[in-house]
Amino acid sequence: MLDYRIITKEEYKKIRLNSVSASSICEGMIKEIDKNWDRLRKGYDFIIAVGLGDKPMFYSVEYFNEHILDSKGKSNKTEKQLKIASSLAAIVSYKFALEFEESLNKVKEMLDK
Structure with a gap:
């Protein structure tokens, strides 16, 4: 059975970067990953990952929706689920931002001592 997951930009980058050797990671590759993300997400803050x-x-x-679920306009439930997933992806993004800000504040406090 295939596994379906909602992937945020941070997770997408992590998966893509972990799939290549460390020596091949460069600024150009990161820009390409960002470009592919923007192409895939089509306005959403997440994409769908399929596979184990x-x-x-x-x-x-x-x-x-159209090719995997085959739901061309058939399901309002799917749209509602996607809106909820979009909200959850935004919450995850905010969580990462808050954790970063908290860490940054701790570093600032250490430097001020």
Whole structure:
């Protein structure tokens, strides 16, 4: 059975960077990953990852709905679930930002001592 997951930009970058050797990671590769993210997400703050393990296939919400779920306009439930997933992805992004800000404040406090 295939595993479906909602992937945020941070998770997408992590998966993509972990799939290559350290010596091949450069600024150009990160820019390419960002470009692919923007192409895949199509306005959403998340994409869908399908597959088991650390090498999933990535799909836009639109493509996933039309080709994987085969729900061309059939399901309001799917749209509601995607809106909820979008909200959850935004919450996860905010969580990362708050954790970063908290860590930054701790460093500032240490430097002020």
